[in-house]
Amino acid sequence: MSERGGDRSLSQTVRAQLALRDMILAGRLRAGERISELQAVDITGVSRTPVRMALVRLEDEGLLQAIPSGGFMVKAFSERDILDSIELRGTMEGLAARLAAERGASARQLEPLKECLADIDELVQQDPLSVEAFSAYVALNARFHAQLDELCGSAPVIRQIERVAALPFASPSAFVMAQSALPEAHQILMIAQDHHRIVIDAIENREGGRAEAVMREHARLAVRNLRLALRSRSHLELLPALALITQAADK
Amino acid sequence: MSERGGDRSLSQTVRAQLALRDMILAGRLRAGERISELQAVDITGVSRTPVRMALVRLEDEGLLQAIPSGGFMVKAFSERDILDSIELRGTMEGLAARLAAERGASARQLEPLKECLADIDELVQQDPLSVEAFSAYVALNARFHAQLDELCGSAPVIRQIERVAALPFASPSAFVMAQSALPEAHQILMIAQDHHRIVIDAIENREGGRAEAVMREHARLAVRNLRLALRSRSHLELLPALALITQAADK
DNA sequence: CCGGCCGTTCCTGTATACAATCTGAACTCA
DNA sequence: TGAGTTCAGATTGTATACAGGAACGGCCGG
Numbered sequence: 001m002s003e004r005g006g007d008r009s010l011s012q013t014v015r016a017q018l019a020l021r022d023m024i025l026a027g028r029l030r031a032g033e034r035i036s037e038l039q040a041v042d043i044t045g046v047s048r049t050p051v052r053m054a055l056v057r058l059e060d061e062g063l064l065q066a067i068p069s070g071g072f073m074v075k076a077f078s079e080r081d082i083l084d085s086i087e088l089r090g091t092m093e094g095l096a097a098r099l100a101a102e103r104g105a106s107a108r109q110l111e112p113l114k115e116c117l118a119d120i121d122e123l124v125q126q127d128p129l130s131v132e133a134f135s136a137y138v139a140l141n142a143r144f145h146a147q148l149d150e151l152c153g154s155a156p157v158i159r160q161i162e163r164v165a166a167l168p169f170a171s172p173s174a175f176v177m178a179q180s181a182l183p184e185a186h187q188i189l190m191i192a193q194d195h196h197r198i199v200i201d202a203i204e205n206r207e208g209g210r211a212e213a214v215m216r217e218h219a220r221l222a223v224r225n226l227r228l229a230l231r232s233r234s235h236l237e238l239l240p241a242l243a244l245i246t247q248a249a250d251k
Numbered sequence: 252m253s254e255r256g257g258d259r260s261l262s263q264t265v266r267a268q269l270a271l272r273d274m275i276l277a278g279r280l281r282a283g284e285r286i287s288e289l290q291a292v293d294i295t296g297v298s299r300t301p302v303r304m305a306l307v308r309l310e311d312e313g314l315l316q317a318i319p320s321g322g323f324m325v326k327a328f329s330e331r332d333i334l335d336s337i338e339l340r341g342t343m344e345g346l347a348a349r350l351a352a353e354r355g356a357s358a359r360q361l362e363p364l365k366e367c368l369a370d371i372d373e374l375v376q377q378d379p380l381s382v383e384a385f386s387a388y389v390a391l392n393a394r395f396h397a398q399l400d401e402l403c404g405s406a407p408v409i410r411q412i413e414r415v416a417a418l419p420f421a422s423p424s425a426f427v428m429a430q431s432a433l434p435e436a437h438q439i440l441m442i443a444q445d446h447h448r449i450v451i452d453a454i455e456n457r458e459g460g461r462a463e464a465v466m467r468e469h470a471r472l473a474v475r476n477l478r479l480a481l482r483s484r485s486h487l488e489l490l491p492a493l494a495l496i497t498q499a500a501d502k
Numbered sequence: 503c504c505g506g507c508c509g510t511t512c513c514t515g516t517a518t519a520c521a522a523t524c525t526g527a528a529c530t531c532a
Numbered sequence: 533t534g535a536g537t538t539c540a541g542a543t544t545g546t547a548t549a550c551a552g553g554a555a556c557g558g559c560c561g562g
Contacts, residue, residue, distance in 0.1 A: 049300075080405070081406060081407050084405040088407055088411060091346045095338070095342045154332070156339055156421075163414065170407075
C-alpha cells in the first residue's frame, strides 16, 4: 500500500487524470478555483509532466478551463449549461438516429440493439425497482446508447457525441440514479424504454424524421429527471456532478 | 533569420502546433503516417516537451489519432467523413439558431448581424467576383457565423460548434475559395446570402423551426461547393484540406 | 490615509536526462 | 524452410532542473 494512485498498470498520466477528475466531481475542488500544477502533484503523487498532461486532457474534456495567464481552473457550470448540454446531446443523438434510418441498418446490426432492449424490458418489469436494478439499468442504458450511436456509421458524429456525453451531467444515464428514490421513477423508466423501442422501429422502417424526433425528446427525459430530483431534494448525494453547478457561473 | 518557427512572441507549444498543422494540411505528412516526437522536433525546432503538448492538442483537434502503443499518426478521412462533418456542423448551427429564436434576440444583439449581412450584400453585388472579393467573403462569412452562433447564448453549444468547425473541411467557409473559378459561384453565394437573411428573419420572428431548418440546409451548400469543385477538378490547390482524404480510410 | 512602485516569491513554460517499453530483424533450432 | 526467440535500436513515458514571468505584499511618496 505504498503507492497512492492505485493500479500500477495504468500510466501515470491516466492515473493523475482519474484522481483529479474524482476530486473535481466529488466537489473537493470547487468551481472557479485555480488548480496549480504543484497542488495537483501533491494530490496525485506523480511528477509534473504527467500532471500537466492530465490537466490538458481534463481541459478538453471540459472539466477545466485554461487561464489566459497560464494554468487551469475548475470550470463553473450554470444550471442552464447543463440543460443546454443535454439538449445538445439529444440533437446529436437525433442526428445519429436519423442517419442510421436514412442509410439503413441491417438485421444483423440491429440484433444487439434488440437484445439490449429485451434485457432492459426484463429489468423494468419488477415493480419496486431495487437500487441494484437501477445500477444495472445505467449499464444497459449506456450500452444501448453506445450501440445506437454506432449505427449511424459515422466516426465524426460518434466522436462528437462522446465528447458531449463525457460531461458528467450530459451522459445518457446522468440522472438515472437520482430517481431511484422517486415515486415517478418507474414510470419515467418505462417511458424511456418506450423511446428506445420507437427509435429502433423508426430506424428499421427508415423513418429518419421520426427517429430524430424521438431521440431529441428522449434526451429531454434527463431534464425531467434532474428537475424532479432537484425539486424533491432527495438523494442529491447521488449526483456528485452537481458540485460543479454555481448559482452565478461567471461567463 | 536564425529562428525557424517564426514569431518569437508565441509560446513554443503554439508555434509547434501551427507548424505541424501546416505540414499536415499541406499534405507533407500523409494520412496514416506515424509521426514521431523526434521527427516533430526536427520539423518544428523546439524541444520534446512543447512538441508533445502540440501533438496532444492536434489530437483532440481531430487531425491526429493516438496509436494504442503510444505516439500519434496523421488521421485519415474518407469523403463521407467530410460530408458527415458538414452535416454535423449544420445540425449544431441549426440548434444554435433555434435556441436563439426560441429565447429571443434583442435588436441590439441583432444589429451586428445585420451590418454583416449588409457588408456581404455589397460584396456579392459585383458580378464578376474577384479573388479578393472571395477572400473578403470568407472573412465576412466567418464573422457572420460566429456572431450567429453566439446568439444562442449557450457556452456548451458554442464550444461544440467550434470544435467541429476546427476541422479544416468542416468550417463554414471551407470550400468557398474553391468555387472562385466556377461559373456557378456567384449564384451559390447569393443563395448562401439568402439563407443568412432568412435565418435572421426567422430568429427575429421567433420561428425556431424555420431558423433550424434553414441553417441545416445552409451547411449543405458546402457539400454542393465541394462536389462542384471536385467534379470540375479546377483549382484543387485551393483546397489543402483534401490532402487528408484517403480513398479507403482505414476505419 | 491612500495610491503607485519595487522586490520577493511562487508558478508555469521549456529543455533535457533517464527508464521502460515496444519494434524489428537476425539468428537458431526443429 | 519456417517459426520461435533473443538482442539491439529506437521511441515513448516520466522525472527533474532551469529560466522567464506573473501575482502578491511591503515600502515609499503624495
